[in-house]
Amino acid sequence: MLTNSQYSALTIEGARVVDPISQRDEVADVFVVDGKIAAEPGVDAHKIDASGLIVSPGLWDIHVHLREPGQTHKETIESGTLAAAAGGFTLVACMPNTAPPLDSPEAIRLVTDRASIVSSATVLPIATITKGRKGLELTDFSSLQEAGAVAFTDDGDGVEDDAVMLGAFEQAAKVDTVLIQHCEYKELSAGGVMHLGKVSKRIGMPGLDPRSEEAMIERDIGLCRKTGGRYHVAHISTAKAIDLVRQAKREGLPVTTEVCTHHLLLTDDACAEAAPNTKMHPPLRLQSDVDACRQGLLDGTIDCIVTDHAPHAAIEKNVGFLKAPAGIVGLETAVGIAAEAMVHSGLADWVRLIEWFTTGPARILHRSRKGIVVGADSELTLIDPAATWCVTPEQFLSLGRNTPFAGRSLLGQPVGTVRGAAVAMMAATARLF
Ligand SMILES: [Zn+2]
Structure with a gap:
């Protein structure tokens, strides 16, 4: 299950920011205001407790x-x-x-x-x-x-x-x-x-x-x-x-x-x-x-x-x-x-x-990206590197179920994406709500 929401202000708290574009690798809060990365939290920002998670471009x-x-x-x-x-x-x-x-x-x-x-x-x-x-x-x-x-x-x-x-x-x-x-x-x-x-x-x-x-x-x-x-x-x-x-x-x-x-x-x-x-x-x-x-x-x-x-x-x-x-x-x-x-x-x-x-x-594709820097459009992925999960094709959101990995146990799972003000979150990661 994927939940789509819109937030004019979003604060991702305590994630490990891994950004190869701006060469960042540090634990920090990431602020999104009106679809852009901001220097400070927005008013009434929706908060995501992201400790233990990676946030990347x-x-x-x-x-x-x-x-x-x-x-x-x-x-x-x-x-x-x-x-x-x-x-x-x-x-x-x-x-x-x-x-x-x-x-x-x-x-x-x-x-x-x-x-x-x-x-x-x-x-x-x-x-x-x-x-x-x-x-x-x-x-x-x-x-x-x-x-x-x-x-x-x-x-x-x-x-x-x-x-x-x-x-x-x-x-x-x-x-x-x-x-x-x-x-x-x-x-x-x-x-x-x-x-x-x-x-x-x-x-x-x-x-x-x-x-x-x-x-x-x-x-x-x-x-x-x-x-x-x-x-x-x-x-x-x-x-x-x-x-x-x-x-x-x-x-x-x-x-x-x-x-x-x-x-x-x-x-x-x-x-x-x-x-x-x-x-x-x-x-x-x-x-x-x-x-x-x-x-x-x-x-x-x-x-x-x-x-x-x-x-x-x-x-x-x-x-x-x-x-x-x-x-x-x-x-x-x-x-x-x-x-x-x-x-x-x-x-x-x-x-x-x-x-x-x-x-x-x-x-x-010769496309430039700014990464997680103030003023850039927010385009982020949240990953739980410690999540162990089992590949269950019946739960895929794709209409296709054709995978050779069914039943395989994997370590590390994306838990959400942010594009502008749009946040898509996997429902399995209930602790984020
Ligand atoms: Zn081909």
């Missing part, structure tokens, strides 16, 4: 499928942003593989209009690179950008044609936007439904060759070098792919990447029972790849953590591993899963984890 997830328009039985902008708020996110960027796809200014405006009415988080739409996501003809980046598109991708598919992708890079450089590539050559992935390896062979499932991801990244880095267009690798998943991005960054190219929460924790061993909720794209890979994803975050090769939140109806997903659509929901488990992979493993602290959900995604 609002978390962002730049890879989310909200399914609207056209697939509202899977998710809507309303349910998806409720799930986002429950997961501690104040902003999500939504993918354009809807029905119809977001390939026209009208379609982009439909999303922004709808989001302005029903959303519990800010929604930034991403437009397609090609018309109808067919990979053949480019969309008009500048009119889409004008309508509100913040990036371009054919996510779900990679843009395979060299000439089309070259044109996309040239347009991206011209309008100063970023191309987000779902890296996969279909010929190399060859109908694979999970990572090609020992487990796929043992259970008799067609395997997906990691080269299908790596080869496209290699091609695209070449195009990036040639054109100067900004390039972002979506849901990176193999050690070699991460190395390619590492080299490109060393070269000074405008290349960034992201990792999904599930790729930080699970390997293809999770697919051993052929459970449909372990099927995703790119697939779960090897422990060496999981280790490389974690290392990539630590050394700055990987810029941010995303969920690739991909809700599906149970009736669609529970049809056996072979036929099930790929993808899992992630918004409501992201912080707990990422904390398990990066913080409780001893690799990083909360400050760094919050960077990967705040400064990292902002840098990729």
Whole structure:
């Protein structure tokens, strides 16, 4: 349960302020007056006792499928942003593989209009690179950008044609936007439904060759070098792919990447029972790849953590591993899963984890953020780092229940978000009221 309220004045008392943007890490009170961070408490401020909690700049997830328009039985902008708020996110960027796809200014405006009415988080739409996501003809980046598109991708598919992708890079450089590539050559992935390896062979499932991801990244880095267009690798998943991005960054190219929460924790061993909720794209890979994803975050090769939140109806997903659509929901488990992979493993602290959900995604989209400083718009996330909780899909606010983490016990849970004067609080955290 999520409770939405409006407060003209709000005081968050005694939280640990962790703000990688303004470089703050201290216990302090945070005052919000008329939607902005203030130096002093407002008159009759609503008070939240936040001792023991972390307050950070609002978390962002730049890879989310909200399914609207056209697939509202899977998710809507309303349910998806409720799930986002429950997961501690104040902003999500939504993918354009809807029905119809977001390939026209009208379609982009439909999303922004709808989001302005029903959303519990800010929604930034991403437009397609090609018309109808067919990979053949480019969309008009500048009119889409004008309508509100913040990036371009054919996510779900990679843009395979060299000439089309070259044109996309040239347009991206011209309008100063970023191309987000779902890296996969279909010929190399060859109908694979999970990572090609020992487990796929043992259970008799067609395997997906990691080269299908790596080869496209290699091609695209070449195009990036040639054109100067900004390039972002979506849901990176193999050690070699991460190395390619590492080299490109060393070269000074405008290349960034992201990792999904599930790729930080699970390997293809999770697919051993052929459970449909372990099927995703790119697939779960090897422990060496999981280790490389974690290392990539630590050394700055990987810029941010995303969920690739991909809700599906149970009736669609529970049809056996072979036929099930790929993808899992992630918004409501992201912080707990990422904390398990990066913080409780001893690799990083909360400050760094919050960077990967705040400064990292902002840098990729070239958006400036002020953080928790006086005068800035209030955009905050409250996290209880000591809360132990059990993943219960029946309680998700997302319409999707497709998660491989059901029943898993996690340590660390978002408990609320603040956007302007709007406060969304998880009801489980009753002590805050
Ligand atoms: Zn994708």
